[in-house]
Amino acid sequence: MLIPQTAYICEVGPRDGLQNEKKILDIDTKVKLINDVVAAGIKIVEIGSFVHPKAVPQLADTDEVAKRIRRSPDVEYRALVSNVRGVERAIAAGVTKVKLTVSASESHNKKNWNRSTQQVIHDFDDCIRLAAENRIEVSGAISTAFGCPFEGAIAVQQVVEIIKAFEKIGIREISLSDTTGMAYPRQVYEMAVTVQQLFPQNEWWLHLHNTRGLALANIMAGLQAGIIRFDASFAGLGGCPFAPGASGNVATEDVVHMLELMGVKTGVDLDKIIGVANVVTQQVEHQTESFILKAGKSKTLQ
Amino acid sequence: MLIPQTAYICEVGPRDGLQNEKKILDIDTKVKLINDVVAAGIKIVEIGSFVHPKAVPQLADTDEVAKRIRRSPDVEYRALVSNVRGVERAIAAGVTKVKLTVSASESHNKKNWNRSTQQVIHDFDDCIRLAAENRIEVSGAISTAFGCPFEGAIAVQQVVEIIKAFEKIGIREISLSDTTGMAYPRQVYEMAVTVQQLFPQNEWWLHLHNTRGLALANIMAGLQAGIIRFDASFAGLGGCPFAPGASGNVATEDVVHMLELMGVKTGVDLDKIIGVANVVTQQVEHQTESFILKAGKSKTLQ
Numbered sequence: 350m351l352i353p354q355t356a357y358i359c360e361v362g363p364r365d366g367l368q369n370e371k372k373i374l375d376i377d378t379k380v381k382l383i384n385d386v387v388a389a390g391i392k393i394v395e396i397g398s399f400v401h402p403k404a405v406p407q408l409a410d411t412d413e414v415a416k417r418i419r420r421s422p423d424v425e426y427r428a429l430v431s432n433v434r435g436v437e438r439a440i441a442a443g444v445t446k447v448k449l450t451v452s453a454s455e456s457h458n459k460k461n462w463n464r465s466t467q468q469v470i471h472d473f474d475d476c477i478r479l480a481a482e483n484r485i486e487v488s489g490a491i492s493t494a495f496g497c498p499f500e501g502a503i504a505v506q507q508v509v510e511i512i513k514a515f516e517k518i519g520i521r522e523i524s525l526s527d528t529t530g531m532a533y534p535r536q537v538y539e540m541a542v543t544v545q546q547l548f549p550q551n552e553w554w555l556h557l558h559n560t561r562g563l564a565l566a567n568i569m570a571g572l573q574a575g576i577i578r579f580d581a582s583f584a585g586l587g588g589c590p591f592a593p594g595a596s597g598n599v600a601t602e603d604v605v606h607m608l609e610l611m612g613v614k615t616g617v618d619l620d621k622i623i624g625v626a627n628v629v630t631q632q633v634e635h636q637t638e639s640f641i642l643k644a645g646k647s648k649t650l651q
Numbered sequence: 652m653l654i655p656q657t658a659y660i661c662e663v664g665p666r667d668g669l670q671n672e673k674k675i676l677d678i679d680t681k682v683k684l685i686n687d688v689v690a691a692g693i694k695i696v697e698i699g700s701f702v703h704p705k706a707v708p709q710l711a712d713t714d715e716v717a718k719r720i721r722r723s724p725d726v727e728y729r730a731l732v733s734n735v736r737g738v739e740r741a742i743a744a745g746v747t748k749v750k751l752t753v754s755a756s757e758s759h760n761k762k763n764w765n766r767s768t769q770q771v772i773h774d775f776d777d778c779i780r781l782a783a784e785n786r787i788e789v790s791g792a793i794s795t796a797f798g799c800p801f802e803g804a805i806a807v808q809q810v811v812e813i814i815k816a817f818e819k820i821g822i823r824e825i826s827l828s829d830t831t832g833m834a835y836p837r838q839v840y841e842m843a844v845t846v847q848q849l850f851p852q853n854e855w856w857l858h859l860h861n862t863r864g865l866a867l868a869n870i871m872a873g874l875q876a877g878i879i880r881f882d883a884s885f886a887g888l889g890g891c892p893f894a895p896g897a898s899g900n901v902a903t904e905d906v907v908h909m910l911e912l913m914g915v916k917t918g919v920d921l922d923k924i925i926g927v928a929n930v931v932t933q934q935v936e937h938q939t940e941s942f943i944l945k946a947g948k949s950k951t952l953q
Contacts, residue, residue: 350836350837350840350841350872350875352837496949496950496951497950498950499950500950501950501951501953502950502951530946530949531949531950531951533909533912533913533949534652534871534909534913535652535654535912535913536912536913538652539652559864559942560942560946561905561908561909561942561943561946561948561949562861562864562866562867562902562905562909562942562943563867563909564864565864565865565867565868566867566868566870566871566909568868569836569868569871569872570652570871573652589946592945592946592947594945595942595945595946596942596945596946600864603863603864606863607835607836607863607864607865607868610835610837610838611835611836611837611838640861640862640863640864640897640898641863641864643894643896643897643898644832644862644863644891644894644897644898645894646863647798647832647833647835647863648798648799648800648801648802648803648804648833649798649803649804649833651803
């Protein structure tokens with residue numbers, strides 16, 4: 350079984366993980382969690398989002414979080430934005446990379462943006478210009494890339510069209526996102542092979558949810574297709590709004606545990622990241638669907 | 652991604668699933684569950700075990716269950732046995748295949764049997780003879796084949812020695828069992844390739860637990876190595892005694908769901924098997940770690 354020897358984890362817990370949590374964490378707690386995942390070896394962190402405060406109250410203080418975190422020169426601190434105002438806030442907060450999201454599904458996109466996918470990407474143009482002027486990098490994310498809770502299957506061609514539109518506005522780092530946990534291994538493998546062949550200069554991320562138990566199998570499929578970048582969330586925080594009570598983001602500690610068992614280097618200290626995940630569940634005051642928090646790491650690794 | 656187009660599921664819920672459940676189900680309920688999984692398309696069912704009633708009170712009535720189930724001529728009804736007395740009960744109950752289990756780990760084996768692995772297999776000889784005289788087939792299972800909660804890693808060679816010992820007494824159908832959820836995809840793939848190369852005439856099963864979230868990824872690895880037979884338990888029943896609260900057996904509906912998404916034929920009706928799993932959770936009076944029971948099947952399949 351041929352898989353890459355190194356993989357990169359983007360810790361999305363402070364953004365995608367926390368955004369639907371009822372309990373609002375204070376700024377100090379968020380800052381400490383971000384500092385702690387970095388201390389555990391994470392090199393890429395999504396620290397929050399610069400969207401309208403009313404849209405995501407939990408992340409209304411991302412400006413302040415961004416200013417207070419301890420900055421490591423070899424760590425990338427990203428934030429989600431959706432318009433020019435978000436880019437302005439990112440500039441003011443000293444964030445060096447922003448992420449723009451569009452949905453592969455027209456129905457899902459319409460619900461979130463009230464515009465077509467191509468229009469959404471076209472409207473990103475102002476964000477790109479402002480970011481470029483301020484030397485801020487821009488990455489893209491394609492949600493519902495592996496299936497839509499309204500439309501069902503999403504054709505690879507739909508995803509390809511969005512990647513082309515992103516390319517036109519200069520975005521070459523793209524996260525393929527399984528927003529509601531509909532991806533399955535063969536699909537992930539085939540999508541990964543296709544997009545790498547069509548856009549060999551792009552940088553790819555997989556953002557996988559464990560809603561139907563397939564996230565780790567999908568990561569394996571991605572690895573086998575040569576993908577080496579994966580989003581994950583501490584303690585598996587971030588449920589699925591379409592399936593209340595079901596698992597959401599794949600847990601960072603579950604991913605690192607699997608990769609470490611297979612000798613794939615992530616640079617992340619498993620014990621330390623388990624420690625952070627434990628603190629997270631205390632802070633949000635509920636258990637999560639993390640496997641390693643319940644079962645502990647395999648004896649093979651002890 | 653090359654995987655087989657057909658796979659077989661052995662429903663182990665009535666045995667491995669129920670055996671640790673506190674609430675003792677009555678005979679009628681067990682009979683109905685077995686009849687219902689068969690009606691959903693399952694062709695191989697582990698209906699119970701003929702071990703000492705005090706060892707597993709939940710399964711003390713397997714004799715009666717075996718007599719009352721509706722028999723389909725194309726379905727295999729198996730039971731676990733551990734000695735000649737068990738084989739005698741299997742004969743009396745009209746069970747056509749029995750399963751003998753040994754552990755790959757000496758420590759785990761010692762704890763369960765108080766004998767060495769080789770001695771345990773040697774002592775199976777009387778069971779084999781009695782079964783053969785009564786035209787009952789015998790299969791073998793190797794527990795902790797992918798890791799032991801006491802010893803940690805298990806060398807492939809240890810497993811190979813047990814397969815050889817099984818071969819000597821005429822057992823060629825073997826289930827490789829990840830008793831406490833320590834298996835990981837690359838290991839499963841390599842083990843599957845090795846045993847198939849060394850023992851090309853054997854028939855292989857994988858018995859995987861989802862303790863650390865890897866069961867479906869491990870099934871994918873097995874499929875990629877050409878394994879087509881998998882144990883699974885309705886609703887994911889059957890926790891891990893070494894990690895209370897953690898997931899146990901991979902859920903039948905989660906496996907069938909994944910395989911159906913990829914076009915792998917199992918002959919099992921997904922909706923019907925979800926229906927059985929729902930009844931199971933009502934009967935045992937608690938929720939389980941089944942993904943599909945919580946999230947529902949993917950929109951792609953609707």
